[in-house]
Amino acid sequence: MNVVSKDLTIFVPKVFNNVDCTFVKLVLDEESFQTNVRDYSQLVDAHANHNKLDDAERIIKKMNEKGIMHDILTKTIMIHMYCKAGKLDLAKEAFESLRTQGFQPDMKVYTSMILAYVNVGDQKSAKALLTDIEFKNLKPSEDLFLAVLRSYAVIADPVGASWVMDRMHIAGYQSGLESNSYMVEVYSRSGSPEEARKYFDEIIKSGNKPDDKCVARMIAAYANKNLLDEALRLLLQLEKDGIELGLDTYSVLIDWLGKLQLIDEAEDLLGKFTEKGVSPSLDVHISLCDMYSRSREEKKTLQALGVLEANKEKLKHDEFERVINGLIAGGFRKDADRIRTLMIDRGFKESNQLNVAFQAFQTFNRTRSSRK
Incomplete structure (x- = not known):
């Protein structure tokens, strides 16, 4: 039997260019090919990049059957793949295995895991990994901080949101339009219009204009406490500053006016x-x-x-x-x-x-x- 070329990189790019991937799998089964972990990891990566999760998992299963241990590259690929597919349990298993074997996850791996936790509303685990990153002197991206901050806003947790803001500042990122908008949201949802207003005013002071969603959140904060005078003063100030109201804000005002049975006013906004x-x-x-x-x-x-x-x-x-x-x-x-x-x-x-x-x-x- 002829010995098959050992260079799998010849075949992997062709797998998804109208070449049947069965051929590559047969090559991996060929004893003379003398496959190693890198050969498998390339094929797993190729499948994962093309969202072919079932095929990627079959390759991983084949590795296990042959007794080929997963190296850091393979585990990293698996973490990204499972996080992207929303299979958090499998991602956690690969992540913990990576750390147990003494490998240091890089910032991309941490980012994938944190975003996966955020997507399922597990802020506690996301916070733990951010703390771990801090101890390892790695620097998360601003977008990662914002994703975690947004998740705390959704669940109306001002303590968690404030913790993320502090970590952002320590990492060297300044408060901006997006982060302050999330703080307006978290304090609006948690029933603290005074705190929400502080961050809303900070947006204005920094020379930015709050979007309609942010204005709506600020008005909702006043509505929850029925602070009509404060809301009217804010609306007049926004008009003076040339900030036009949008449909999100009108929706909040209609709801508030409806609860007050101010039907004509609500219908005008409608x-x-x-x-x-x-x-x-x-x-x-x-x-x-x-x-x-x-x-x-x-x-x-x-x-x-x-x-x-x-x-x-x-x-x-x-x-x-x-x-x-x-x-x-x-x-x-x-x-x-x-x-x-x-x-x-x-x-x-x-x-x-x-x-x-x-x-x-x-x-x-x-x-x-x-x-x-």
Whole structure:
């Protein structure tokens, strides 16, 4: 039998250029080829780069069957591959194996792992790896810090967000538009409008303009505490500074005005969507349904409710409950029952508060009927 050329680099680039990869696998099985770990790692890398995870895993399995130990390059490839594919458990296994064998993960490996943790909402593990990086005198990119900071904003954790900001400053990165915007978001979500305003003002002072999402978050912070005067002063200041409001901010204002039953004012803002030729978002229809229900405007309530029922698969648990509570408050019993059934069919369990509201509503209606 002729000895096959040992240079696998001849074949790997061709695997994904209309050359059947089965040939390369047969070459790896050929005893005279005398394959080693580097041959396998190149093939795994080629498959991983082309998102062929199943094929890459078959090559790894073949390595294991032949008793070929994974070297640092192979494990690094596996970590990137599993992180990209969202297989965090396998990525963690490869990462811990890498460290157990005494290999030092590089910054790219740390970045892949941290982003994988961020993507599944595991801020604790992401923070631990950032701390590990700091001890090893490696420098994360600013984008990596921002990704972790954004994840803390989503879960409204100001302590974690502040920790990331401190680490950014220690690493030599200055606060900028994006990082300050995330701090506005985290304090808005956590119910601290004063702290949110500090970071919002910092954006203005630095010569930047907050985007519509950031403005909306700042207004939402005031709305959560019903600080209407502060919100109005801010809106006047933004107008003076030439900062134009967008649909995200209008959505927040419509929701707030609706809760205050300022229907005419809310409807005026609703016209902004028409002016821009954009349909109101589902959030806006939830706000409108709640507002019209409580004001007992049947026609407009049913119009908004029709949109929500057509998008029932998109509604979250708390959104269902808000709609139902609004319908109960407005006396729309049959509609409340119907939406309650839709919620339960989606697998959501009604809260104790909603259950009590239903019982009180039914009792009140029975009592009122018996008096007639």
